[in-house]
Amino acid sequence: MNPDLRELIEELRADLEAGQPETLSWAEIQGAVPSDKIPDDVPQPVRELLEVADGILAGAFSLSSTRTYGYFQSVLGDMPGFTRVSDEPDKWFVFGRLHEEPLLLHRETGAVWYFPRTDGDEWYMREEFEGVASDLDSFLAYYVFGAGYAELGADDDEWWNFLADQGVAGSDDEDGEPGA
Template structure:
């Protein structure tokens, strides 16, 4: 994880903790997990995220910590057939959810993929599945902690408001 992103996560954690317990309902950034507690078979980008934050609740995002990662891998079995994810489950890792729908990282490339909510269909019935970011750092910087949250999250929830207070909702910041 790049230093700038790691520092941003630490700053946001501190700001959220200062406003607890009010923020706990919609946001929480946990302290990082010890490196020896993080499974070695996880993609390096995920390992680095978990060392920085062992779980992130950020509005519509729920990025799981070490203890919960195994519990969400079941999403792979229910991925739409056209995605090919269920045919090669070892190539994918579900690292969290967006609106309670799976966010996946491809183990070989590190790219982040999801099923965009272009319709009201349930996620497992959707016909679109695409790469939303080439790597986890850029995904986190733009969609979780930046202007992209308003595109795929909500642009009127508490997390969006918090990002605005932090001056993180303007593209290019």
């Protein structure tokens, strides 16, 4: 994991903990888990995230923990046929949810995929499934912990306001990484 992203996650966790119990309803970043406690089938980028945060609730995002990752994988068999995910479930890893909808990591490429939101349709009924970031670090830095949260999450919830208060919601460099 990018050291700057690791530092940002640790800083945000400390700030959220300082605001508890009020922050618990919309955000929580769990502590790290030792690498020997992470199952072997977890892809390296997700392993690195778990070594920093064993589960994240960040507004519209819920990222798996070592306790919940098995449950998250159960959705692989229910993926719409056009995605071809259920034909090749070993190539995919469900690492979290966005608005209760699966977020997937392609094991070979490291790219993050999701179902773009449409009005009224459940994710499993949609006909769009697309890559949203080339790797997990970029996805986390921009969409979960940065300015891109307004694009996929919301631009008017507690998490967005928290990111704005932290100075990361509106500033990003050309790589999508949060600015200083």
